[in-house]
Amino acid sequence: MLVPVLVMLAIGLWGLDRGAMWRDEAVTFQVARRSVPQIWHLLHTVDAVHGLYYLGMHAVLAPHPGEIALRLPSVCGAAATAGLVAALGVRLCRPRVGLWAGLLYAVTPMAGHFAQEGRSYALVAAGAAGATLLLVRAVPSPRPGPWWAYGSTLAVTCLLHEMALLLLLAHACTLALARLPARIWRRWLTSAAGVTLVLLPLLLVSRGQSAQVAWLSRTGLRSAERLLDTFTGPARIVVLPYLLLAALAFVPGLPRRGALTLPAVALPLAAVPPLVLLTVSRWWPLYDERYVLYALAGAPLLAAAGADRLTGLLPRLVPHAVLSGVLGITLVFAVQLPILRQDRSPDRRPDNLAAVSAVAHRELRPGDPVLFLPSLARRAALAYPRGFLGIRDIALSVPAPASGTLYGQEADAADLRRRLAGLDRVWLVAEPFATVPSWYPDSPTERVKLAVVDEQFVPREQVVRRGVTMRLYVRRPMRSPAFPTEPPGRERPSVGRAGPGALGSPPGPPR
Incomplete structure (x- = not known):
């Protein structure tokens, strides 16, 4: 168990301070630094699914907030998962299977990626692996203690992220494959009912916040293929041997310890949560790879068990089984x-908020009016405030912590018009999708931003960086009625409007 833990720790700590947070990490960073009452206020309107994680991160970031502290719990969670995968292999099969499975988990790029994310997913994976190990220990035990430990661990894991509730389906399939007696089913159903009861308030609250996952799309065959690549590793040379070894795990002859077999535990863990979520998401989009990270633990167990079976079938070709397996994992x-290595670069994330702040620091001056769109x-600005120090946030009415929102409460449409009326120039900091002509916001305040900037201002300067567009707008000059610029009776066409939501054409190529 110790060797996979140390390897996962080394991979997780390698390049941990990559110098930038992306949007999801930035949310964790700014929410966790709020007071506990402010976090509780936020959870009533948004992000209830991450409530327990934010409260935990509040304690982690309190002594010394920073990017390393933000990601260190995920590194520890990933290392714990590697050790727990090894423990499952030892208990269900033999020590070398545990060693191989734990190491294979540690070197999988998906595990390394989420070990360096300031989000809850690596901790959820650790909780799921721990709950699975506790289930394996509880099944042969006549005492209620192991079942209490199993139910408590699974309840905390589901409170970290409610998608972990699908682990109950995986464990039910495990019990069914093992053909366990009714008394085991009764104990498991009692634990499952307790977990569901604990999670029920969170499920009800998060259902009312379902607009947060409106960005998810329907799944198809490509989604399943991509998940297979992430579970085994994107390198094509790895995928086929990995699948062949996993198939060998089902060949009779594996040693059996206890009431459960390794395939009966690992296959449902690896397959059931992803398949259920992928199927549901064909009609009701809920799937994202990070939501089923915890299912990854089953894949290296199957591959390691298959490798062990191969050494049993070909003992002369594999004289030193343990070393041969470690060498294979090293390859x-x-x-x-x-x-x-590429994953340690900020460019591998959807955006780079540190780079955005650096651009703002170079372009903006104290007192400059800024409109966020x-x-x-x-x-x-919330994650890296130094770049926006001293600017005038024109639309902001109540700051984010006090308003119980992620990004602050903005002025209503009428008030924002009055604020913009007194400006001769304004900087627009816009998300890429907000500059697309087809974008039409639901919020009246956002529509006022588009309308006023387009009708009363003209673009003077533009800076484009990955994840953001910054434009300086100056007020459109007034035309003198004594010297009309256009023949009477002709309307002046709007500048750069290709459709609702489009902004004025930028002044030449972006910098």
Whole structure:
């Protein structure tokens, strides 16, 4: 168990301070630094699904907030998961299977990626692996204590993220495959009912906040193929041997310890949560790879068990089984090392808020009026305030912590018009989708931003960086009635409006 833990720790700590947070990490960073009453206020309107994680991170970031502290719990969670995967392999099969499975988990790029994310998913994976190990220990035990430990661990894991509730389905399939007696089912059903009861308030609250996952799309065959690549590793040379070894795990002859077999535990863990979520998301989009990270633990267990079966079938070809397995995993690590190295770059994330703040620091001056379009474009200013120090946030009415929102409460449409009326120039900090002509916001305040900037201002300067567009707008000059610029009776066409939501054409190529 110790060797996979140390390897996962090394991979997780490698390049941990990459110098930038992306949007989801920035939300964790700014919410966790609020007071507990402010976090509780926020959870009533948004992000209830991450409530327990935010409260935990509040304690973690209190002594010394920073990017390393933000990501360190995920590193520890990933290391714990690698150790727990090894423990499952030892208990269900033999020590070398545990060693191989834990190491294979540690070198998988998906595990390394989420080990460096300031979000809850690596901790959820650790909780799921721990709950699965506790289930394996509880099944042969006549005492109620192990079942209490199993139910409590699973309840905390589901409170970290409600998608972990699908683990109950995986464990039910495990019990069914093992053909366990009715008394075991009664104990498990009691634990499952307790977990569901604890999670029920969160499920009800998060259902009312379902607009947060409106960005998710329907799944298809490509989604399943991509998930297979992430579970085994994107390198094609790894995928086929990985699948062949996993198939060998089902060949009779594996040693059996206790009431459960390794395939009966690992296959449902790896397959059931992703398949259920992928199927549901064909009609009701809820799927994202990060939501089923915890299912990854089953895949290396199957591959390691298959490798063990191969050494049993071909003992002369594999004289030193333990060393041969470690060497094979080292080769897998070498093949996927470039992927892990690239993942340490901020450019591998959807955006780079530190770079946005650096651009703002260079372009903006204290007192400059700034308009964020939409309001969530304010996230760079919240994560890295130094670049926006001293600016005038024209639309902001109540700051984010006091308003119980992620990005602050903005003025209503009429008030925002009055604020913009007194300006001769304004900087617009816009998300890329907000500059697309087809974008039409639901919020009246966001529509006023578009309308006023387009009708009363003209673009003077533009800076484009990955994840943000910054434009300086100056007020459109007034035309003198004595010297009309256009023949009477002709309307002046709007500048750069290609459709609702489009902004004025930028002044030449972006910098």
